[in-house]
Amino acid sequence: xxxxxxxxxxxxxxxxxxxxxxxxxxxxxxxxxxxxxxxxxxxxxxxxxxxxxxxxxxxxxxxxxxxxxxxxxxxxxxxxxxxxxxxxxxxxxxxxxxxxxxxxxxxxxxxxxxxxxxxxxxxxxxxxxxxxxxxxxxxxxxxxxxxxxxxxxxxxxxxxxxxxxxxxxxxxxxxxxxxxxxxxxxxxxxxxxxxxxxxxxxxxxxxxxxxxxxxxxxxxxxxxxxxxxxxxxxxxxxxxxxxxxxxxxxxxxxxxxxxxxxxxxxxxxxxxxxxxxxxxxxxxxxxxxxxxxxxxxxxxxxxxxxx
Amino acid sequence: xxxxxxxxxxxxxxxxxxxxxxxxxxxxxxxxxxxxxxxxxxxxxxxxxxxxxxxxxxxxxxxxxxxxxxxxxxxxxxxxxxxxxxxxxxxxxxxxxxxxxxxxxxxxxxxxxxxxxxxxxxxxxxxxxxxxxxxxxxxxxxxxxxxxxxxxxxxxxxxxxxxxxxxxxxxxxxxxxxxxxxxxxxxxxxxxxxxxxxxxxxxxxxxxxxxxxxxxxxxxxxxxxxxxxxxxxxxxxxxxxxxxxxxxxxxxxxxxxxxxxxxxxxxxxxxxxxxxxxxxxxxxxxxxxxxxxxxxxxxxxxxxxxx
Numbered sequence: 001x002x003x004x005x006x007x008x009x010x011x012x013x014x015x016x017x018x019x020x021x022x023x024x025x026x027x028x029x030x031x032x033x034x035x036x037x038x039x040x041x042x043x044x045x046x047x048x049x050x051x052x053x054x055x056x057x058x059x060x061x062x063x064x065x066x067x068x069x070x071x072x073x074x075x076x077x078x079x080x081x082x083x084x085x086x087x088x089x090x091x092x093x094x095x096x097x098x099x100x101x102x103x104x105x106x107x108x109x110x111x112x113x114x115x116x117x118x119x120x121x122x123x124x125x126x127x128x129x130x131x132x133x134x135x136x137x138x139x140x141x142x143x144x145x146x147x148x149x150x151x152x153x154x155x156x157x158x159x160x161x162x163x164x165x166x167x168x169x170x171x172x173x174x175x176x177x178x179x180x181x182x183x184x185x186x187x188x189x190x191x192x193x194x195x196x197x198x199x200x201x202x203x204x205x206x207x208x209x210x211x212x213x214x215x216x217x218x219x220x221x222x223x224x225x226x227x228x229x230x231x232x233x234x235x236x237x238x239x240x241x242x243x244x245x246x247x248x249x250x251x252x253x254x255x256x257x258x259x260x261x262x263x264x265x266x267x268x269x270x271x272x273x274x275x276x277x278x279x280x281x282x283x284x285x286x287x288x289x290x291x292x293x294x295x296x297x298x299x300x301x302x303x304x305x306x307x
Numbered sequence: 308x309x310x311x312x313x314x315x316x317x318x319x320x321x322x323x324x325x326x327x328x329x330x331x332x333x334x335x336x337x338x339x340x341x342x343x344x345x346x347x348x349x350x351x352x353x354x355x356x357x358x359x360x361x362x363x364x365x366x367x368x369x370x371x372x373x374x375x376x377x378x379x380x381x382x383x384x385x386x387x388x389x390x391x392x393x394x395x396x397x398x399x400x401x402x403x404x405x406x407x408x409x410x411x412x413x414x415x416x417x418x419x420x421x422x423x424x425x426x427x428x429x430x431x432x433x434x435x436x437x438x439x440x441x442x443x444x445x446x447x448x449x450x451x452x453x454x455x456x457x458x459x460x461x462x463x464x465x466x467x468x469x470x471x472x473x474x475x476x477x478x479x480x481x482x483x484x485x486x487x488x489x490x491x492x493x494x495x496x497x498x499x500x501x502x503x504x505x506x507x508x509x510x511x512x513x514x515x516x517x518x519x520x521x522x523x524x525x526x527x528x529x530x531x532x533x534x535x536x537x538x539x540x541x542x543x544x545x546x547x548x549x550x551x552x553x554x555x556x557x558x559x560x561x562x563x564x565x566x567x568x569x570x571x572x573x574x575x576x577x578x579x580x581x582x583x584x585x586x587x588x589x590x591x592x593x594x595x596x597x598x599x600x601x602x603x604x605x606x607x608x609x610x611x612x613x614x
Contacts, residue, residue, distance in 0.1 A: 058365050101528045102483050125595055147452050147600045176409050176508045187595045201483045201508050201605065205589055205598045221408045221535040228528040282512055288432055288494045291512045293454045295602070298508065 026283035032275045033265060033302045040269035041304065042157070044068055044262045049251035050086060050214065051260065054096065054222060055244040065219035066251075066260060067179055067197075068303075070212060071156040073130045074172055077123035078181050078211045081192035086250045088117040090193065095242035096226065100234025102200030105223040106182055108193050110242060116193055125187040128208045129169040132162055140165075141267045143296050144280070148204045149173070154267035157301045161207055172212040175202050175297035177220050181211040199224040202297040217262055217303045261306035275302065333590035339582050340572060340609045347576035348611065349464070351375055351569045356558035357393060357521065358567065361403065361529060362551040372526035373558075373567060374486055374504075375610075377519060378463040380437045381479050384430035385488050385518045388499035393557045395424040397500065402549035403533065407541025409507030412530040413489055415500055417549060423500055432494040435515045436476040439469055447472075448574045450603050451587070455511045456480070461574035464608045468514055479519040482509050482604035484527050488518040506531040509604040524569055524610045568613035582609065 050067040057063055069079050085091065091107070094114070098106040132140075135155055142165060143152030149161030152173070162170035174180070178198050183190030190211060197216050216223065226243060229236040236242050251259045265272055280294040357374040364370055376386050392398065398414070401421070405413040439447075442462055449472060450459030456468030459480070469477035481487070485505050490497030497518060504523050523530065533550060536543040543549050558566045572579055587601040 099532075101531055128596075145454050147454060147602050148598050185592050204605065205586070205594070205601065207598065208596045209594050224408055225406075225532050225534055227532055279512070285492050287512070287516050289435075289515045291455050291514065294512065295454050298511065 025285045027274075027278065028282070028284040029275050029278045032271060032278055036265060036269070036271040036302075040266050040271045041263040042266050043306075044217075044264060046252035046254075046259050047083070047250060049260065049262065050082065050248060051251055051254065052091075052219075052248045053246040055246060057222070063219065063222040065222050066217050066262070067214045068217045068262070068264075069214040070172060071158055073134050074155075074158065075127065075181075075211045075213050077121035077127055078190070078192040078213045081120045081123075082195075082213055083250060084117055084120060085191075085193055086248050087253065089247065089249075090114070090117055091245050091248040094245050096223070096245065097229075097242050098196070098233060098235045099199070099223070099226045099228050101228045103198070103203060103234065104180075104196040105199050105226060106194065106196035107243075107245060108182065108195065110239070116191060120191050123188065123190065123211065128187075128211055129171040132164070132167050132170045135170070139268060141272065144276075144294055144299065146296055148207060152296045154272075154299075154301070157264045157267050159296045159299070159301075161296075171208050173202070173296060174198055174204055174206045174210075174212065175215075175300070176200070177216045177300075178212050179214040179216060180206065181213055183210060197223050202295075204297075217264075218260075218305065262303055263306060264304075265302040267301060332592045334581075334585065335589070335591040336582050336585045339578060339585055343572060343576070343578040343609075347573050347578045348570040349573050350613075351524075351571060353559035353561075353566050354390070354557060356567065356569065357389065357555060358558055358561065359398075359526075359555045360553040362553060364529070370526065370529040372529050373524050373569070374521045375524045375569070375571075376521040377479060378465055380441050381462075381465065381467075382434065382488075382518050382520050384428035384434055385497070385499040385520045388427045388430075389502075389520055390557060391424055391426060392500055393555050394560065396554065396556075397421070397424055398552050398555040401552050403530070403552065404536075404549050405503070405540060405542045406506070406530070406533045406535050408535045410505070410510060410541065411487075411503040412506050412533060413501065413503035414550075414552060415489065415502065417546070423498060427498050430495065430497065430518065435494075435518060436478040439471070439474050439477045442477070446575060448579065451583075451601060451606065453603055455514060459603045461579075461606075461608070464571045464574050466603045466606070466608075468603075478515050480509070480603060481505055481511055481513045481517075481519065482522075482607070483507070484523045484607075485519050486521040486523060487513065488520055490517060504530050509602075511604075524571075525567075525612065569610055570613060571611075572609040574608060 048069045052065040054063045094109045096107040097110045139156050141154045143154055146152045151162045151165050153160050159173050160170050161173045176198050180196050181190040181192050182194035231237050276299050281290040355376045359372040361370045401416045403414040404417045446463050448461045453459045458469045458472050460467050466480050467477050468480045483505050487503050488497040488499050489501035538544050583606050588597040
């Protein structure tokens, strides 16, 4: 382990603390988050968690992916549809059909003929952004400078691009792990039945062109490490290459004892401010030249599993 | 294929061309590159190509990764060492030991005890950047605005951060697929024997903190789709999880008939300018709202295989 010696550094820090000496270096982002007070963490409601079980991997290990649905008022028609599709168990028996390197893994009905449940909301281009004025006061934290959007902020832990800090349009941005709604050429065609997760460098050109409905908060490796498809856009060539989806459920539909529990670090907290500053100015011993900046997708919101 | 309908769009464009009608949309980046004149492509010298063969995958398919070494005057001591290590066949029998999701895949000697060949150059923190004045005139093309560096440019196809356009320090940047030199806490410790490839969102905080010696130009999926390691930093827990490296050779050491041939799109060409503009302002039919910008890591340099 000659590179990126975080374990060694953590051990050194722990040893220094134990011996009463000052730590040999400023706290790393990980260390800052590790000592966040309980009040800086926000529980994620079971109705905002999508639990996705796919067929076991080559070695037989189970594969579960957990997705957090995006906070209101973003992407409301699609989030409603995703909840309805999950309640209808619509994805059970569908599959992951497309894995394109440095881009997305995508799932849904490969036949494109499975009937959708009734009552899905119609969505349109209008719904790709919201009005900043509709956001709750005190839940919006200024984000870093950006080359794509005039302004950025975090809202209830979600990375957002915006026309300005206090007014104008605002839209979630395509960072690693974000989950979006596949659509046809018409911007009004995506229902939420076809979803993808970002598994590469942030494809920010998709912002405001596709709806984002959530993010993977556990098990992204079960998507990002899948074999890449060899057809155009990374679609699998043969049906047997597809990865079967056993079931997708809202956590709120699971028995209480089986519901996974997660919380996120409040982006309005003092810990978040320290974490973001440390990400932009790495002072841990490995770094000889802090960057002085972090783009919005290099500020992943810490998530912890409670059980 | 209900999303990202590129094949359909290409078919429409081809049909429109065949019928003599104007194409129904402006050219996409892919279409622009497809019609680049031969003079816009630059052959990559066999001495700048590293051919890495790893053990076959679970399905028995061969796995080859090709790396282009970075252009002079960047990272000279490490590039010299990489060539020397390849000539000594030093990597044969070593392994990929670390795969960390959204970060890096790393290879080298897991025992950390394999003797290095003699004559490796010493490198130091000084070598992480070069002086812009040392660059060849006419080979530097202005790059996009950046949140990490005061300026960016492309030099002979390499993405570079810099203090300014014409003077001051310049350094290659950590985009997807870039290959860097693992090191210990001391910035003077990396020889080039331990290498990693970026397999996630650009970890730009590593710029100027670690040497970059090249980029993967073919077969990145054989690294990015590997199972993630479960120890800290993504190191594999058990020796049998490591992926054996059969051999790494400079292409120039292979028989001429076996040397792969690649070329890159000249970043000084008119095609590059059109490509970069189209990446920043996607006008193909799928997009309803062009971004108006592309960060330097969303401008991957087109590479084509000649044989």
